[in-house]
Amino acid sequence: MTTGLHSDAVRALRDWSVADADQEQLRLDYLGHLAERPDGLWRACLPAHITASAVVVDPSAGRVLLTLHPKVGIWLQMGGHCEPGDRTLASAALREATEESGIQGLELLAVDGVPAPVKLDRHLVRCAGKDQPENTHLDVQYVALAPAGAEEQISEESLDLRWFDFDKLPELTDVSVRELVAIARKLTS
Structure with a gap:
């Protein structure tokens, strides 16, 4: 049985026009x-499932907020798994x-008043645990605009959180x- 979120994800991907072949x-x-x-x-859909993320930018200061991910050990945009309360992918x-x-x-950065993805990224992860096989995240990526001078507050989901x-x-x-x-820089400049 499909949900409203499923229908919205199909709509968001169907309506997104992309110039790049990949x-x-x-x-x-x-x-x-x-x-x-x-x-x-x-998350339970294996071997792959859709995830949603957003790179947080402060265009007025020319900066981007990244999180040092505890499981991966690199700086990433904010994002993760869809939850039952989510009405849309955005x-x-x-x-x-x-x-x-x-x-x-x-x-979220919008096109014609509707938040739109800016990039897709398929990558392997171990979100089911270290002893479980890798699965694939089909990440749908957005740009989130921060208010000028916004101050971050680190959550338990991050080792570090910094503007760059x-x-x-x-x-x-x-x-x-x-x-x-x-992409975010180009779209917000």
């Missing part, structure tokens, strides 16, 4: 996953960004995060 293939793969799996948004991303940043008043200048990302950041930050 991103288009991921978009089609994600839609195929959702067509085959009514449970495709939930609201899942916004909830995660708010919880992990401690910043109230975040707003767009041009001075930490060494322990992967290519995917660097690409996401570059």
